[in-house]
Amino acid sequence: MKKYIFLFIILLCGYFSFAQSEQQLTSIHSIATVKGNGVIANISPDYQLPASIFIDKYKTLLELQTEDEMRLLQTNQGRNNLIHYRYQHYYQDIPVEGSQWVLHEKNNLVYQLTGKVVKGLNLSTSPLISAKDALQLTLKESSGTHFAWENEGLEKDLQTIKNNPSATYFPIPELIIYDTKHSFKAENYKLVYKISIFVIEPKMYNEIIYLDAQTGKVLKKIKKTSSVNKEVPAVTRYNGIKRITVDSLAPNLYMLRSNSRGLGNGIYTKNMNNEGSIFQYSTENATDFFENDTIFDSDVVANSAHYGAEMTYDYYLYKHGRNSYDDQGTQLMSYVHMGQNMQNAFWNGSAMFYGDGVNNYPFTFLSVCGHEITHGVTQYSANLEYQNESGALNESFSDIFGVMIHYYATDTLQWTIGEELNSPFRDLSNPNRFENPDTYLGNYWVTGTEDYGGVHTNCGVGNYWFYLLTVGGSGVNDFETPYDVTGITPEKSEIIAYELLTQYLTPYSDYNEAYLYSLEVAENLYGDCSPEKRSVADAWAAVGIGYPLKDSVVYIMSILAPTTACALQNNELITLELLYNSCNDTLRSGTPLFFKVQLNQALIIYDTVFLAQDIAPGLCTLTLNKPFDFSAIGNHRIDIEVGVYNNNYTASLKNYNFTNRIYQNSDVGVAEIVAPTSSCFLTDNSPVTVKIFFDVCEEREAGSPVVVSFTINGNYKITDTIILAQAMTTEDTLLHTFSQGGNFTLKNKNLIRAFTESPDDVNATNNMCSLTVYKPKSLNQVSIITFDDSGNDEYFYTESEEFSNAYTYLLPDYDDRKVLKMTAKGDPSLYMYDLEFADDGNLWEYNKKMDSRANFCIDARGYEELALAFNLKQTSGKTLYEMLLGGDIPSGYNLLYSSMMRVLVDNEEISGTFAPSTPTNDPFTQHVIDLTPYTGDVFMLTFQSKCLAADMNLFMQNYILDNVYIDNIMLWNSVDIPTFEKKDFQFSIFPNPNQGKFTVYIESNKNRNGRLILTDITGKLILQQPCQLHEGAQWIAVNVYGLKNGIYFLQIDTGSERLVGKVVVN
Structure with missing residues (x-):
């Protein structure tokens, strides 16, 4: 079924283009045809003006306030004599992040406006946090330990790259107006400091931190792990002997530097000599590559990087007229031989860094060179945020142009990235091959926060679109939609992709905007309804975005009515939102639309509707003639098909579900038990608080009673009657604390059931909510805790975070005995991108989703001295991590700390951190901790662990990874410590x-x-x-x-x- 996100993707039915006096103009619709949910406005000829005066002239129509200003950011000369002006939105002199318009001008007149701007802003622009304090807070929050501005070599190289002696990596907080969700709703925007940090340890990446300028709270973090010249032959690692340009320093001395490109400092390649991390080995110590003859063959890796940079520069210059990545002729600097066994390549915003990989496969192949440097092109054009769909598009364009740069240099269309590794990691022609989606929201589509919203996975959709647009193809996508795309050649598809990236997309553009804008690009380049524009639309439809441009086809976008409601009748009408996606044809009045409607996967009803008026291409609504019976209480389903002119049904919408509810205003229940929670301090009268919800058709009246009760372990029932102080609707909830608390001292495990008992409640199935809370027995009531005895479960309870676990476990090779095991949980791929290997001595502040706890209660009243003893064994995945992660681990981080444990009293650490001394060979060791400072009171004793990965099978081998095992826990209060075994x-x-x-x-x-x-x-x-x-x-x-x-x-x-x-x- 087509996804509803595209309800607004085509122009609205009807259009406004009036020739009227200026005084009558009231909105953008007065001067333009608005399409694509407002992101495209085609200016009517009578109102086209030069770009230099357009915004000022129409400021009111564009809904800009006095405090709003649009400042020219870039001017780009496009193809077909088009000029594109990119404007950045400012509010009270502060930039609004992602709020941009692009004015498209032809013959000195603006014919189109694209982009999004936040309207109606009203917020203070005076920060309460100073820029200096913001920087300190940000550096404290950053997961980095060493930074680029601390590296003198990097600083000097940046000044060379930028041709600016003042250039620095030192972060300067930028005051912006920002919304983490990019809602473009004024009420959601805040005054924020944006601080960009180039981290070089523990891993190399760019980190952008957004900090609330009023509160100092971190709102978001994003890591982006994004003279005379002579031409000589060079032996490259992957492309054989190629002609490259080097710098002739003397008759028999040549350097791997080309000054013939850009502003005269051109392309420069330097050697990091595999000397560990960039922090340990400054780029100031990086060496140049020299040869004493004109055959560069001593370092094929460096030659490959240099050749890749040259081909990337030449591709953008000769194919698209772009002078270096920023279109300003800036130097392309490459550092090769980074660290040891570093399996990556990285663009830091100013330069390229290449690792040598493993098994003699360094990351300097053409598609990767082109891919990474294209991140720089994106940075200086659309500047797509590296998160969610904009981040997926960012990655996709790097893949696309990585392939096209390889094609430019070799005349070979190679659709894989990393083919030279003998193990490519992305395939544009078949994204599913590497578990990337080829359909929007289809198989392998990543939701959630891992990998910043799936940027390295969801790029597969854009990749497959480009592949189909280039060479064509047919098939059926993940939503069973057939497609047949005619390719338009790589020479045309690369132009459309480049114009889309550099002239239309804005920082928060998503796939829907890419679809809409690419149609505009194709129309600008090749004409309305051209074969190229149709192929662009067909290719997007193939990947589940938008629809083909077809005449005489109507698509069902959504069912507007009926919807879930109370007391639906037997004569309900079905109202549809339809899309007529012709290029420029019109469906004439009287045209018949044939519908086939199936109700609840059984009854089929046919209906024919004759159009009452002409329908232009776009969205419009239509109501079927025949009434339908939805009077039965419960769930209903509609499947509907449509055909134009005849019953040859060409489009459908399936599995639309809604519910007919009994008319009532009495349904009420318990949504959540808010208090108490598990604790050592529960009493015989601990307060019980619940959240009550209302599921009503209209409202439950003020003054009406709600009867609510709770029980503990099936007994001890407490009942209150609440008299509502105000009317309650379905959106309302009510917190209630019972007049009498609960007794949680009789058992260690207590099941609370809370429920409503109102006599007029029509639905008793949703009345109840339950919660288990623990009040463990005191540890000093037993001589020793071993985990073989199930009765000892009464003395503790466990707590786990999203990716952690704690449970009793039968430990192999331990005399068939059980222990308390604390480890990680789930697939590491779900959280690996978020792991932080910090070496700042405060390891417990990181990776909190990996924490687990085992809590014990101790009643130390009456004790003068007290001690704790326990046996501990730990394992670590250090060996596997070193094999897989190599140089990505910071030098100051001890991988044995992937398995940590500490002891807390009332959530305060008392023990220091325990870690294994070997990955898997540590024996159980008894540890003793003095608890005398805590005598005289009741307190909670906690064993807290942090493990990064659970045991797994990898490469057909079982790996023991990060585990904490605890056994034989005991307390004593004398000099002589008892033992738990017979003494030999x-x-x-x-x-x-x-x-x-x-x-x-x-x-x-x-x-x-x-x-x-x-x-x-x-x-x-x-x-x-x-x-x-x-x-x-x-x-x-x-x-x-x-x-x-x-x-x-x-x-x-x-x-x-x-x-x-x-x-x-x-």
Whole structure:
């Protein structure tokens, strides 16, 4: 079924083009035909003016206020003698992000206006946060640890690239007006600082942070992981021997630099020498490439990058008249041999960075060079935001022009990106091959926030559109819509794509706008109703966007009536929104439209409607003649087909659903139990709060009663009667706290059921809501918690975030015993782009969706001293991560910290962070933590973990990744620590207390090897040494003289048994 997002994609029925006096003009409709939900306005000939005066002359019609200003951003000479003027919207001298118009001029007259502008803004433009403070807040929020402006080499190179000695990567907060949702509704816009940061550690990327200028709150973050010259032959990595231009420094000395292009600083390629990260190895240390003859063959990777940059520059110049990526002749700088095993290429907004990949396949092939530099073309034209559909279009255009640059250089149409790797990663001719969608909202379409709304996946739709437009094709798309597209050749399709990107799209354009604007481009270039324009429309329809340009075909866009309502009757009429998508033909009055209507997948009814008036191309409404019976209470479905002139049905709309509801104003229920939540502090009278909803046809009257109750574990029923203080509609909810609280002290697991019991409620199925809350038994009521005993579940409860998990688990190779396991959950591809490998020492502030907790209650009233002991084992996916991520991991980040655990008391850390010492070989180790500072009260003890990925099967191999295992949890309040196993040895310490010098007396019933471990009360390791236990008695002297006064714990671990004793130093 066609998606409703395109309800407005074609021009509205009818048009306004009046020749009247200026005083009668009231809106843009007075001077233009408006199409595409207002993003296209074709100016009537009588009102066309030069671009220089157009906006000022029609400011009122364009709904611009006194505070609004449109400033000229770019002037671009297009094809067919067209000139395109891009204007940026300012409000009280502050730019409105994404709010742009493009004026299209022919023969010095504006014939078309495209784009979107926010109208009716009314907000303060005086920030409460200074730019300096905004920058500090942003740097604190950034996931970067090292930045480009700290790198002197990058700074100098930028000044060379920009031909500006003052150029810098240092971020300057820009005050803008912004809405994170790009709604173009004035009430949603805020005063915001936009700060762009080039991060070089832990990964290299551009990060844009939007910060509320009044509150300092971060609203959004986006990462974009986007003289004399002589021509000589060069051996390239992927394209054989090619002619490239180098710089002749002396008769026998040549540099890999071309000054013949651009402003004289042309194309320059430098060597990073595989020296780790860019922070560790400054670009100032990057070396030039020299040869002492005219055969450049010593570094084929550098030659490939240089050749790719030259071909990209030449393609845009000779095919589209564009002078470098910014159309200002700016230098193309490339850095090759970045780091070690870096599997990427990256455009940072000013230069290219190439990793060498793995297995001798560096990322300098033509399609990738063209792809990445095209991000610069996009940046300096449409500036498509790298998120959601605009981001998918951004990626798609880079793919498209990566292919066309390869075609320009080789005369070969290669539709894959990365074919030279022997493992391409994107295919424009078959996006599904790499799980990219070829249909809008179809198979593989990404929804949600991962990969910034699927920018590297949803680009498949634009890619397949371009492929079909170029070479043609036929088939059936994911919505069972057949298509047959005639290709128009790459020479024509690349022109349409370039004009669309550079002259029409604006920063927040989506696929719908790309469809609409591309039709305008094709019409400008090749004429209205030309074969090229029809192919553009056919190709978009093939990927599920818009409709073909066909005469004598009417499409059903939507059913406007009936809709879900109360008390529908047996004589309801069906009203449709239709689209007549002809190029310029008109359906004449009296034309018959034949309809076939199927009700509830059973009864079929035929109807014929004769048009009462002429229908021009566009959207219009029509009501069928025959009445339909929808009086039955419940759900209904309509499937409808339409044909023009005869019953050869050419279009349809299927599976339209709505509900006929009983007329009533009494349906009320509990939507949510708001309080309480699981806690150690629940009492025998904890407040219970619920949210009540109303599902009524009109309203439930003020003064009417609502009876609401709750039970705990099926008992303890409390009932209140609420008298409504005001009338309530379906949109309203009501919070109610019961007059009497609940008793949550009788069980550790409590099921709350809350429900309404109003006698006039006509629908009892939606009255109830339930919630389980936990009040664990106190941990000090049991000698030891092991997870084999199901009864011990009463002593804790777990909490997990979106991608984490905590549960009891039968651990292999652990004597068939269960443990508490804390790990990650779900497919890592769903969150991998959001993971942050920070090395700033505050790891718990990152990746919060990976957190899980196990909570225990401790009643420490009456205790003078208290200690906690537990056994801990951790594993890490460090080995696999190093293999897959290589140089993308920052040098300061220890991958063993992909598995972390800490202990909290009332949500405050008391233990420090535990991490494994080896990826998979750590044994269980007992840890002891002093809880004496918390005695005298009740508190919640929490084991919190953060694991980045769960165990998985990859490459036909099982990988143990990030896990935290906990067992044998116990408390004690004496110097002698009890043990949970039968003792095969025992020891004592004397003197105790001491000054850090003491003797350990050991009695063992057999010979064995062990370890002697001394820690402080936080678990920090003080001493670890091997020890051999002999059958009988022995003495071991320990000298740690100089320790600070306090309590320490001595552990002897034999592998099968561990004992702990307290050491007091004073």
